[in-house]
Amino acid sequence: MTPPSTAVSRLSVDLGARSYDILIGQGLLQNAGAHLAEVLARPRVAIVTDDIVAGLHLDTLTRSLADHGIAADPVIVPPGEGSKSMAELERLLDRLLDLKIERKDAIVALGGGVIGDLAGFAAAILRRGVEFIQIPTTLLAQVDSSVGGKTGINTRHGKNLIGAFHQPRLVLADVDVLATLPERELKAGYAEVVKYGLLGDFPFFEWLESHGPTLLRGDRQSLQYAVLNSCRIKADIVARDERESDVRALLNLGHTFAHAYEAEGGKAGLRHGEAVAAGMIQAMALSQLVGDCPAQDTERVKQHYQATGLPATRRQLDLAAVPSARLLEHMRQDKKVSDGRITFILVHGIGNAYISRDVTEDAVMAVLNADN
Numbered sequence: 001m002t003p004p005s006t007a008v009s010r011l012s013v014d015l016g017a018r019s020y021d022i023l024i025g026q027g028l029l030q031n032a033g034a035h036l037a038e039v040l041a042r043p044r045v046a047i048v049t050d051d052i053v054a055g056l057h058l059d060t061l062t063r064s065l066a067d068h069g070i071a072a073d074p075v076i077v078p079p080g081e082g083s084k085s086m087a088e089l090e091r092l093l094d095r096l097l098d099l100k101i102e103r104k105d106a107i108v109a110l111g112g113g114v115i116g117d118l119a120g121f122a123a124a125i126l127r128r129g130v131e132f133i134q135i136p137t138t139l140l141a142q143v144d145s146s147v148g149g150k151t152g153i154n155t156r157h158g159k160n161l162i163g164a165f166h167q168p169r170l171v172l173a174d175v176d177v178l179a180t181l182p183e184r185e186l187k188a189g190y191a192e193v194v195k196y197g198l199l200g201d202f203p204f205f206e207w208l209e210s211h212g213p214t215l216l217r218g219d220r221q222s223l224q225y226a227v228l229n230s231c232r233i234k235a236d237i238v239a240r241d242e243r244e245s246d247v248r249a250l251l252n253l254g255h256t257f258a259h260a261y262e263a264e265g266g267k268a269g270l271r272h273g274e275a276v277a278a279g280m281i282q283a284m285a286l287s288q289l290v291g292d293c294p295a296q297d298t299e300r301v302k303q304h305y306q307a308t309g310l311p312a313t314r315r316q317l318d319l320a321a322v323p324s325a326r327l328l329e330h331m332r333q334d335k336k337v338s339d340g341r342i343t344f345i346l347v348h349g350i351g352n353a354y355i356s357r358d359v360t361e362d363a364v365m366a367v368l369n370a371d372n
């Protein structure tokens with residue numbers, strides 16, 4: 001067994017009895033058996049993955065598990081958001097029961113956020129909860145969905161409406177697996193990386209300004225640092241507010257706008273991260289209008305988007321024709337509405353976000369109309 005070529009970073013998510021480690025670096029998939037052996041109660045897992053990821057990375061994982069005497073059965077679901085459904089969940093649970101996965105066994109999610117959310121929810125409810133391990137394979141999943149314990153599926157009423165908090169026992173974020181990720185997916189995940197800089201870490205944003213383009217060309221050292229720092233920021237917020245009663249909402253910077261864009265669809269195959277990128281610029285514009293965000297900060301972020309090819313406007317998402325009032329209507333239906341007021345995450349400037357519950361609809365309309 002060859003050891004990883006560079007040092008692996010270890011980050012602890014501090015949640016009392018539910019605390020766990022995130023390992024970030026190269027060669028982690030190849031050495032997954034050794035890492036899992038440290039946390040498994042029994043040497044038996046089911047690996048949930050999708051067809052695409054299975055074709056690229058499943059063999060590496062099963063070989064490493066076999067080397068460490070861990071029995072592993074793969075369960076393969078179709079790729080894409082459609083798999084976060086009741087029908088797919090039912091099929092998956094049936095399959096896991098056929099395999100006689102018991103409470104001391106573990107479910108391993110090998111894939112992007114779709115696989116993590118689906119497999120994590122199955123782990124939360126199978127036999128009232130079995131062990132769960134995340135091996136995220138998209139940048140978005142490595143910096144966001146694999147950390148924090150939110151799991152769930154979609155229904156015809158909306159996204160993520162059925163789910164559970166179920167923390168993993170371990171997260172292995174191997175930056176090597178990102179080499180096979182399509183460029184558009186990498187960039188969409190990068191938008192969430194930028195989010196961490198904007199919401200709470202100005203020096204990290206500055207670092208991204210100089211290293212973002214290299215990172216997007218697949219430089220593994222830059223990827224490792226960006227994943228580590230993003231997870232550190234998310235883990236810190238989650239440790240302070242596991243169930244989103246207050247500060248965890250900061251992670252939604254740009255997302256109220258983004259969810260409205262996503263509800264409209266926009267350009268073919270619109271990625272969540274693309275919608276978030278444009279949404280963060282609108283959140284900054286709103287922060288200028290109703291708060292104290294300097295215009296030059298918004299300009300600076302736009303310049304970074306230009307350098308890295310992220311969308312900043314509704315037009316760039318092919319949503320220019322959608323009336324502002326329709327977008328506002330989507331925002332009213334957002335989960336974050338209480339007493340008719342929409343909660344927004346605003347910024348005092350790059351690296352300093354806050355929660356605002358008193359933004360008026362007129363202000364939101366003014367910002368939406370200006371972006372057209």
Ligand SMILES: NC(=O)c1ccc[n+]([C@@H]2O[C@H](COP(=O)([O-])OP(=O)(O)OC[C@H]3O[C@@H](n4cnc5c(N)ncnc54)[C@H](O)[C@@H]3O)[C@@H](O)[C@H]2O)c1
Binds near residue numbers: 112117140144181
């Ligand atoms: N639980 C949370 O806290 C949380 C947070 C953010 C997002 N999410 C959820 O995450 C989902 C989006 O996740 P995503 O962007 O990772 O999408 P995804 O899981 O659909 O993956 C995107 C595509 O990339 C492919 N893929 C994955 N890894 C690959 C690799 N290494 N090489 C080549 N192809 C690969 C997948 O097969 C898929 O086709 C959404 O459902 C969203 O709701 C959850």
Ligand SMILES: [Zn+2]
Binds near residue numbers: 144192255272276
């Ligand atoms: Zn997001």
